[in-house]
Amino acid sequence: MGTLAWLTLALGLLAAYPVARFAARGWRFQAGSTVRVVVIGQVVGLAFIIAWCLFAPRADLGGIGWFAIALASVAIPLALGDALQSAGRLRVLSIALTALIGLTGVAAGALTVAPTLATATVAGKAVPVTEQTLTNGAQLTVHIPPTASGFSARDAHLFVPPGWLRDPSSTRPVVEMMMGQPGNPTLGATLDALHGIGGERLDDAPFILVVDQLGNIKANPPCSDTSAGKLDTYLSKDVPAWIRGNLPVSGDRANWAIAGYSHGGECAAYLGAKHPGIWANVVSISGPDKPGEHRPNYTRDTYYGGSQATYAATWPENILAATHYSQPTRAIFVTGALDTHFRPQVEATATAAEKAGWKVTYWVVPDSTHTQALEPGLKTAYNQLIGVWVASGAVAAQADRLLCTADQNARACGLTQAGSVAGTVTIVDLSVLAVFLGAQLLLFFRRGRRLRADVDAA
Known part of the structure; x- marks a missing residue:
């Protein structure tokens, strides 16, 4: 009330x-x-x-x-x-x-x-409450200090769900999202997907924070801590710390998700596998099976000191095989049917996740290329996650509004x-x-x- x-x-x-x-x-x-x-x-x-x-x-x-x-x-x-x-x-x-x-x-x-x-105030900023924001939500540009990592990231972009604006005293789940390379940490694909699954799901949406894991549009760093920057530390420590300090989000890991597309999809699988205590939900769309997969020798020699063992230890499939997961994790892997290069890599990571005990959804988008799988993949992921969060009570379903449909x-x-x-x-x-x-x-x-x-x- x-x-x-x-x-x-x-x-x-x-x-x-x-x-x-x-x-x-x-x-x-x-x-x-x-x-x-x-x-x-x-x-x-x-x-x-x-x-x-x-x-x-x-x-x-x-x-x-x-x-x-x-x-x-x-x-x-x-x-x-x-x-x-x-x-x-x-x-x-x-x-x-x-x-x-x-x-x-x-x-x-x-x-x-x-x-x-x-x-309504969120992340230290006043968000106007209007018919427009109550219908479509709000977008904010935010800066996340690289306190622990020192990683030079571009500003992130935050989606504030319209359902939360209706009740700013509540908390919401949160998704940490990463786009591909080359790319920018923007909300375009996220907003297209949310609007594509309907107004009710949009109302029930989580906070979605699209962060920069590249440093600049042309960079292609591994998601682990390397000479290219402490990207693992930035994404697993600095960003979650900022979220806890600035967003009204649930503290339950079941209500946290790490998600990404292409380069970001590999990062999501890597981070979810390596840091299971932070995220209970992982979304990887068209994600490679290893950092720098198109130039593995260059990546190994440039960022891992030429050590194949060190390089291989960062591959999501290997982390999944070597780790015991005592807490449940839900994972959604999506790839395009026409993406002959990345589809086998996505399938291999999904198989490793299933063998590790994760609850896995694997979907091949018909007649879709690498890029064409993004929007339907996000629609599937958000539709599934929001449904789980509504069912668990992490999000109060809008249908529960007094006397309203x-x-x-x-x-x-x-x-x-x-x-x-x-x-x-x-x-x-x-x-x-x-x-x-x-x-x-x-x-x-x-x-x-x-x-x-x-x-x-x-």
Whole structure:
């Protein structure tokens, strides 16, 4: 439940005492003006709810938030009516309490609630909360300091999922993603894939951080620590440390994934195999089976001092064969059917992962080349991972939004919620007034009988 809902719930509870006084006074027929105040107050409250849905970017409060607002919109007018109807010290007390409630609401709304409606802060940056970002998410450029590695990486790019913007108090899974060589750490392929699997999956998406494992567009360093840079340290220490310190992500390894395409796919398989304590999910799309596979002798001599054993120890297949994995790991390997060069390498790594005890999905994309396998591979990977995370509760499925269907956006959901709350408040008000007027009518007839009895006795 959001800040506004907690605030209004608190205000409603503060008004409990005046509400009780109103009920008692109503029973004694002395609350005519109070009833009018309540009716006017309800109209104002319902107008506020409608205005909220029309103009607030995050119209969907979810949970019991709207009903907390409804409670306050019922209780506060009763408190005002009590203030009008009270006398002497009780009048002063009620007016003071009502004024305190009103001032608290205005101050808290101005200082706390209003800013959170317009922006959400992530990675130290304010992300605007608009219909656009609530539909498509947001993109940020972030710098990750190479504290432990000293690796000179270009800025990374972060995808902020729209579902998280709707509830910035929550956490999300996270994917550390790497593109191919030559290439840039951009979000283009990621966004195409997420939009390709539908709005519901987009809402439920994790934070996706596309990092630079190359250093520059023409570089082709191995993912291990070599003379080309401590890339392993950067990707397995610096980047995860930055994620933990700057993103609202789950700390459970089951909700962390390492992913990559081509050069990045080999890096993902290598890092997932070597550091199983960090990532429980690995995605490798069109990934080679070893660093520098097109020039293995050059790679061995340049980066591993000419030692074949040292070089071979960095191949994902060999790491998988030599390591005992006590924790479950899920892996998704994708390659193109027309990619005759890399398809056998991807298949070999996938086979080694399966032999190591990983839960493996291996898919050959029909009629696809090396590059053409990227988008369908990412679609398959994100569709599978998001489904697992929703099922495990790591992501609260948008279908669970109060009263809303999965395909409704924030504004449509907010209008649905507001309509339900408006109807509920109206029914409650009419019921209370009906009981009040019915009691008044019964007591009127009772008083009439007493008067007639007194007349007859006289």
